[in-house]
Every structure is written in structure tokens, then in C-alpha cells.
Amino acid sequence: MNILVYLVPMALGLGLAGLFAFLWALKSGQYNDVEGAALRVLSDDDIEK
């Protein structure tokens, strides 16, 4: 069962990475315009020129 000593902290570390990714996304305003994001993906203005 010694393997748990590595595995549990690793699982926690991965979880924390996810948490920080979410907090970063929140902070950088990615949840400010949820409806717009869903529509922007349909526009083709990035393939002109």
C-alpha cells in the first residue's frame, strides 16, 4: 500500500492544477460573455485575408 503515498498526492496535484486553471479562466474574464462565446465560434471573420 506504499504506492498510495505517491498516488494520493499526485491525484491532489492534478486536482489542484484543474482548480487553478479554472480560477485563471475566471480571472481572465472568460466567463463574462457566455452567450457570445457560443456564437463567435460560428463566425468566419478569422479566415479572411
Added chain:
Amino acid sequence: MAEALDLSLYAKPEGVGTLGVDLAVEGITCGACIARIEGAVRHLPGVTEARLNFTNRRLHVAWAEGALAPAQILRVLEAQGYQGHPFMPLRAEQEEAAEARRLTRCLAVAGFAGMNIMLLSVSVWSGNVTDITPETRDFFHWASALIALPAAAYAGRPFFASAWRALRAGAVNMDVPISLGVILALGMSLVETANHATHAYFDSAIMLLFFLLIGRTLDHAMRRRTRAVAGNLAALRADSAHRFDGDEVVSVPVAVLRADDRLLVRPGERVPADGVVLGGGSEIDDSLITGETARRRVAAGATVYAGSMNYSGTLTLKVTAVGGNALIDEIERLLEKAASAKSRAMRLADRAARVYAPVVHVTAALTCAGWLIAGASAHDAIITAIAVLIITCPCALALAIPAVQVVASGALFRAGVILNAGDAIERLAEIDTVVFDKTGTLTLPEPRVVNAAAIDAALLQKAARLALSSRHPLAVALAREAAQRTPYDGAVEEAGQGVHGVIDGVEARLGSAEFCGLADNAAPANGDSSICFAHGAQSATIAIAQRLRPDAVEAVNMLRARGLDLRILSGDRPEAVAPIARALGIAVWAAALKPADKIAAIEDLKAQGRRVLMVGDGLNDAPSLAAAYVSLSPISAADVTQAQADAVFLGERLQPVCDTVAIAGHARALMMQNLWLAALYNMVAVPVAIAGLVTPLIAALAMSGSSVLVTLNALRAAKGRSRGRR
């Protein structure tokens, strides 16, 4: 627009040499608008950023300082078919945004901690019935503690802070039992873990926080959404005023007006601020302020109020009061009195909390005492008492009402109703009397042609199209009938008289009877306004008056069918109110009421034990809206009135009023169901906890089970509207 609107007030510095402005944009209908608006604005010289937030319909533009005049942005938007309105973020809105972010962060931390602890806890529970070694179990418990303690310290802050505030004020709110339960559960688990015990409640404590935070975040999200909509509306309504700077007239936002500024008010415009007439003469329509539909003649020295419509002539004003002061003194005084006298209905959740907290604490104390008397050890008695506190923690209760409110406010939003107050839904469900204002509420806010059936349709169309060339309010009302929205070429407006032009090679005139050469065409006998039209040999007198909202009769009948008592309280003349009351079949009505009379009438109804829904739009209605149990106002209402109303409805129809009552009734029923579900859960769970049989596994199942049940039930509130429609 000939004059440029001065927007420098709204431009804010952003970084070095860059200015930014926020605009509320009107007319956004679909996703394609995003690219069109952003593309057009980005092509302006000097623009460094243009970002449209589709969710709240706001455009943020940043540009290099001095590279462009902000008014250019509005012109570009206008060319694309959108209306941009400079927007000043409200302080309250910014604070709520910060609070929402804080809650979301707490929710994320609690969610992360809850998932990881649950992972460890499930291993322990399955190990307990198989072959887990005590060392492994201790390791898992310590790992849980390591996650739970910092997570609870972070995510629990909203509850701890609120509980502390309540305790210091000598009161008890829902957060007191929550905080106590969480802290005791964590403390006990820590002691148990140090003693190598089988059970620890770290997962219960964190899950509890997670569920409670969901409820709190939902509650907050709803209030923020209504606040954002209200902010946009305020921006859309912020009109511009024509101010004299020396001899030059510039167009400025009303927000920059100061007392003693001189303003020009042209026919067909609303008076932007309270003031005294310096020069010119005109007729003023005060219906938005007093409900009176007959027009008032004003000349130099007369006082005019913000929101009045200027009819016939150009006026020069001196501003006497602006912004917050722009109220008739009496209305302000009455408003204060009405708002303070209003015994706000206690929120359902608070009422539940008042009963709940003491019962929970007494039950826990009795459990502890009972087990001690029965001969259990102090350790066992305390642990059982804490288990009672944990299992009774009101997560289902905390979700029961916010979840319904969020779903119901979404349904209301789709029905065209925007809530100003979060607890309005509860109060709307309890009404038994509806009091309507007449002008602008039962009738359409703008006058319409009333004798269209008596006029040749083709002739009316010609008149309406010619009316497009005039800004006179009667012409504007007539122009609403025009099917073709392009004005005739070469139509000329003679100020104060009418419009003339050439249609199909024949001279046409629209205006007063003399202007059209129709001295014999009599004005309508009943006092309605009229406008004459002559086209060659053909002529018509078009009567224009306040008209009922198109579905008023239907909506009033629907409300009556719900068993509500309907009344009209109007500030207008009796002879204008009587036909409306007759058309709607409303027997109880009163006319020529001053704001104080309206309040007295509503206080009377309240004294009879009635719960009154007041629907009104005028400035004279604002105090009675505040005095009523709950209030609604149309979007065309005066600013102050809208601020007082618990909800605002959009559009020309009265149907949203019926929808609101129906949705609120349905939502209230669901809230009560949810409260009973939560109570039922406690009735089952508490005896089990008192008996000392609650393991962490049972606590976890019971808590999440009841929360999910309550949330699923709340989702049914979305159906309220279709039911109301039928």
C-alpha cells in the same frame, strides 16, 4: 443629427494614451451582429480594441487618445443599424460583480475539495466493510483533513462573516447554524482522526459548503442579471439635451447638465430637466408626470418638469434642478414616507430561518443531554449531538428558494418582465387586488389614431407617409400608421403649422384645419386632438388620442378570472377615465387623484387586509408604487417610477402582467413544496441522527439526495409561463 454628441464625460483613461468607453447597444438580434459591429468599429482610425459582450449587450471600445472623437463610434453603429448609448457602470453593479467572482471562487474551491475528499472517503467506507488497515485509514483521514481545513477556511468565509455579523447584532440568521455545524464537524473529525477513530466527517462539512454555495451563487447571479438589464435600460433612456454654450447649441448627455444651464427644447422632444421657461411658448404634455392627458400652455416664467413632452413650439429653458433633484418636491416627500412606512414582507427564507435555527440548536443540546442521562460517555454524546447539527444543516433549505427564483426569473424574462427585487416573486404570488393607473399603463404610452376605420385607407396611408416628415407629436402618432417608412421627397415642414408636399402631382397638406384650408372640418367633439389632411379634393380629420393597449380587455379578463379584485386610480379627468373603465368592465375607479390621494386609497385597501399589486407608470404613481405590497411598471415609465417598481415589463401589451401573476403563483407553490420537502427530509433524518446511527456515508447520501430533489423540483418553475398562457 446635426450636432455632435459630446461623449468626453464617458471616456475613461485606460493605460498610457488610451481611452475607453462602454456602450449599451440596442438592436442586437443574432450572432452575426457581433462580427458586424466589431468589424465596423475596428475600422475606425485609432481604435485598438472593440469587444461586444453578447450576454449583456455592451460594447467596449478603446482607442488612442486624440485619434478619434467618441461620437464617431455612435455614428458608425448607427450606419450599421444599431443604437449605441454611452454607459456609466453603476457602483452597485461593480460591487456585485466582485461579490459574484468571490462566490464563484469559493464555489470552485469547495467543489475541488469536496471531490477529492469524497474520493478518499469512498475508499475508507468501502475499506471499512472489507480489509482496510487502520494505518491506511488514518492516512486517508489526515489527507482529507489537509484538504478540508484550508478549503473550509477559504470557501466558508461568506457564511462565517455573515453569521458573525448577525451574532454581533444580537440576531440569528441561517448562517449561524451553518457555521456552527461546519466548524464543529471539522473540529470533531480532527479529534477523532487523532484518536484513530473509524468515522470522520470532513466530506460532510465540505459538501455542505459546496451545496450552500451553489444556492448562494444562484441567488446572486439572478440579482446581477436583473441589475445589468436595469443598467442598460438606464443608458438607453439617458437622452441628450441641446445646451447653449454661448450662442452655439451643442448636444450633450443629460448627465452633464448643471443648474442654470440654458437649454433648447424643440417640438416633439421631452424636456430633459426641470426648469423655468425663458423664452418661447408651447403646449406641454405632462401625462408622464401627473397622468393628466389635457395639454398645458406654457410661456416665459412657467415651470416645466423633466419628462414632459413639448408639443407645438420651441422653448428656451433655464435648468433649476438636475439628476437626483429633478423631482417635484411633494412627490419626493411622499415617496420617502411611503417607502419607510412600507412593512416589507419578510422573505420566506428568513421566516423559515427564524424557526429553524433555534429548533436545530435545542434539538442538538437535548440529544447531548439525553444520551448523557441514558448513560453514554461524554465523547459519544457530543459526537451524536454534532451529527444532529450536521444532518440538519439546511442545504436543501438554502437551495429551495434561490433555485426556484432563478428558474422563475428566467421564465419572467422570456415573458418580457424584468425583476428589480429578488423577493418580488414571493410577494406577487400573494396579491388579491390589482390597482391600475390609466394613462400609459392601461392605455399605450403614446397617442394613436383612433378613427382609422372612418377614413379611406389609401388617404390615411398618404397622410401617414407625409407625417414622417414632421416632428410634431401628433404627426409622429399619425406616422406610426404608415406602411411605407420612407418620407415623400420635397415635403416641407412649416414650424408650428404643418407639412406640405406634392403627392402624385397634387398638392397635399397636413396640419391644422386653417393650414389645410378646411375651416369647416370640425374638431372631434369629445376633446380628442385632431390633425387635418387635404390632398386635392379629398380631405380628412384624423382624431388622435390615448388608446387602450391592444390586449387590455383580454388581459383584464384573465386577471379577473384569477379571482383578483381590479381597480383604476387615475390622475386624469373623470370624463377620460370613465370610458376606459367601462370598456374594461372595471366597476371601481377614481379619477383626478393627486399622488397623496392615491397613497391614501392604497393605504385604505391595505387597512382592509388586502395585498395590493400596483401597476403604474407616471411620476405621480411612484409613491403609490412604493406604498403597495408589490408593484409593476411598463418600460415607458418615468425613471423614478421604474426605480420604485418591483418589476418592469416590456412591450405594448398588457399580457406580461398576467404572465407575471401566473409565473409567480406557480413559483410560490414550488417554493412551498421545496420547503416541505426539506422539512420532510429533516423529519426522517433527525430521529436517525438522534439515535446515533448516522455514519458519514448516510450523511453524504441524505444531504446530496435532498439537495438534488429540491433542485429538480425547482426546474419545474420554467413551465409556469406556458401554464399561464393557456
